[in-house]
Amino acid sequence: MDVQWDDLKIFLAVARAESLSGAGRILKVDPATVGRRIARLETDLGAPLFAKSPMGYALSDAGQRLMGHAVRVEQAVEGVAEEMAGRSGGMTGQIRIGAPDGAANFVLPQVCARIAEENPDLEVQIVALPRVFNLTRREADMVIAVSPPTAGRLSVQRITDYKLHLAASRRYLRAHPKITRLEDLRGHRVVGYIQDMIFDKELDYLREAGIERVNLASNSVSVQINWVRQGGGIGVVHDFSIPFVRGVVKLLPEAFSLTRSFYLVRHADDRRLERLNRFAAALVEGMRMEVARLEAET
Known part of the structure; x- marks a missing residue:
């Protein structure tokens, strides 16, 4: 044969x-x-x-x-x-990253742009989908995940922690009753995920705030943050996204704060590929620095 x-x-x-x-x-x-x-x-x-x-x-x-x-x-x-x-030159070829759209929209573009600038023959693709990627089928070369997988021949590396807080636009806050405690949220419109489309338990933010009803819901983080920016209501947002949306401020940071983590997930066999190892190292370092920089601005 x-x-x-x-x-x-x-x-x-x-x-x-x-x-x-x-x-x-x-x-x-x-x-x-x-x-x-x-x-x-x-x-x-x-x-x-x-x-x-x-x-x-x-x-x-x-x-x-x-x-x-x-x-x-x-x-x-x-x-x-x-x-x-040869291993001494810059990285070449195509590398595809799967990521949840929060990381894909607010962190990865600038990180990957810097890597690509240093490696002009490298092609980087970011696939932003609100779901779990299948590395066995090679839907991507590597994946950014919000919880570490527990099955499969995978290599998992914790990248960095990130923070989330309640937030609203100043315009919304001027037009609605004052919020001084979590209980006050009951009288406000809430922005969040479509409940039956939450693909990872780590994304069920509002339940931890005691909020069960979502008035404006989307499976996309970008849609949610834009609803908040437009004065649609109050949502739980990534701190690293706030510098990108003018007029949005954190609410009750002492009463409600979440910490989550990003993980880099790769197929175990890919550890033998030097090009992917080099890219993964640059990606992890870049994401750690970028999340820290953006959170410092809030």
Whole structure:
């Protein structure tokens, strides 16, 4: 049986995109060609690699087994490319980071811009999605998480703590009854998450403030902070986001304050890739400095 790297590359693209069209976009190949190559690979291996449905292409049991081998081949190819390029120069290639949109909007852009400026041949992608990323399927090269995962062959590094407080716009506070204690919040409009779309228990901020009803809800941190900025109501916001929104101030900081942490999550096998190690080190240091700088401004 002769399985080529080109075959595995197409297999990986379909597994990650969960569709022929998505894999075609990744590889810049016609989807029909992708389908033929997958069919040929399945014939060569004597087993179906995907379960096809209207929802897309999901890995079969045989596909799951092949996935681990394919990823290791991919890492070996990347390792050879790194060695040939030499380790003394700047970072090159593409690196994709998955992140919750708070970090993705207010911390990562400036951190990654500085890294990219020092490495002009490096392409950085930030995927801001309010959900947990699947590193096994290689949805991203590394992920910023708000709680450490407990399953899978993953490498987890704590990056930094960050603070959250109640906040409102000055315009809202001028137009509504004064707030001097947590109990006063009951008479105010509240901005927060859509309850059934909270993908991590660490994001259930309002419950810790004793607030159960949310008047203006979104699964996006950016939408929430903009509602607060526009005078929509009171919300729990990241301290590092406040410098970006004029006219928003913290409320009752002595009575209510939350501390959360960011974690860098990578696939364990990626620790052998020097390029990703160097990028991860720069990312962690940059995020620690940027969160501290922004929180100092509040």
